[in-house]
Amino acid sequence: MQKLTPLIEQRADPFIYKHTDGYYYFTASVPEYNRIELRRATTITGLAAAQPVDVWRKPDTGPYSELLWAPEIHFNERAWYVYFAAAPSRDIKDKLFQHRMYAVRNTNANPLEGEWEFMGQVDTGIDTFCLDATTFTHKGQLYYLWAQKDTGIEGNSNLYIAPMKTPWQLDGPPVMLSKPEFDWETRGFWVNEGPSVLKRNGKIFISYSASATDENYAMGLLWADEDANLLDPASWTKMKEPVLQTCYEHGVYGPGHNSFTYGEDGDTVMLVYHARTYTEIVGDPLWNPDRHTYVKPLKWDDQGMPVFGRPSIA
Known part of the structure; x- marks a missing residue:
């Protein structure tokens, strides 16, 4: 068994997108939480040495001027979008940050070039702490x-889904798919x-x-069947046990x-x-910069379900 080493150090919430142009695009939370950083390469391993480009920086003041978290880059409706969460300050009110979700857009073929346009808040219709959009x-x-x-629900956050009217506007009310309920979700x-x-395999999986x-x-x-109504919570099955967790044996902690x-090869997940x-x-732990980006191949069982294994080995 091969012990993994980080692909990129000090990059949390990592997102890698393989585009039709043959490039892999990478973004993640930077330790300073002050900007959106992109890099690209023709291979996954090449991302480690690729030159990062700061494509968007937070303003000095305002509702999205602090704590830029978990950016993701997507190509939707012939344009590039980065979705991210940001807050008006670093203060915690009522033991919770004040993040809302935002989107920026770039119509250039190469998103490391061209201008990024601020599209505003992605409004869910609920004015509470929200983040981690995909x-x-x-x-x-x-x-x-x-x-x-x-x-009305105990905890900091639940998972929601909604259809979109445009890549920065929803087209229906939020539907809750999951909330913290098991012991391993509430530590x-x-x-x-x-x-x-x-x-894959006739299913839609949400990790x-x-x-x-x-x-x-x-x-x-x-997971849900690919032909199911994805906006119906009853379509989804939730696994009761975690699929990836700390591996004390090999010293890799808090994977997520x-x-x-x-x-x-275009096929291996x-x-x-x-x-x-x-x-x-x-x-x-929020202010500790040492969350590193790892990559490993996903495996599959005879029922077509993903096998995540342990975070420390391929």
């Missing part, structure tokens, strides 16, 4: 998938966040992360906030996630 298209419909606080914090979508961002951080899984991409290599975090 998008996916299924049967011609663009969907938005994210994490948000419901003041330190009650959290469901960081959703990512994978379509997500739960619990505090220290060694308790772990990943869960939802993943994305999926494809290997150079690659799991992209962050993790730490030690547990002795001084202070709040």
Whole structure:
């Protein structure tokens, strides 16, 4: 068994997108939480040495002027979009940050060049803490998938889905798919966040992360039949146990906030996630920069379900 080393150090919430132009595009939360950084390469391993480009920086003041978290780059309706969360300040009110979700757009063929246009807040119709947006298209419909606080439900965030009218506007009310309920989802914090979508074997899979961002951080899984109504919570099955969690044996802690991409062969699904290599975090784990980006191939069982294995080995 091969022990993994980080692809890119000090990049949390990693997102890798393989585009039709033959390039892999990478973005992630930077330790300063002050900008959106992109890099690209023709191979996954090439991303490590690729020159980062700062494509958008936070303003000095205003509702999205602090704590830029978990950017994701998507190509929707012939344009590039980066979805991210940001807050008006670094203060915690009522033990919760004040993040909302935003989008920027670039119509240039190469998103590391050209101008990024601020498209505004992606309004879910609920004015509470929200973050970790992703998008996916299924049967011609663009969907938005994210994490948000419901003041009537215990915990910091649940998972929601909604159809999109445009790549920056929703076209229906949020539908809750999952909330923190199991022991492994409620360690330190009650959290469901960081959703990512994978379509294979006649199913739609949603991975997500739960619990505090220290060694308790772990990943869960939802799935639905590809022909089901994705906006019906009853279409989704939730696994009761985590699919990826800390590996104490090999010293890889708190794996999570993943994305999926494809290997150079175009078919192998690659799991992209962050993790730490030690547990002795001084202070709040949020301000610790040592969440590193890892990549490993995903495996599959005889029933067509993904096998995540352990974070420390390929």
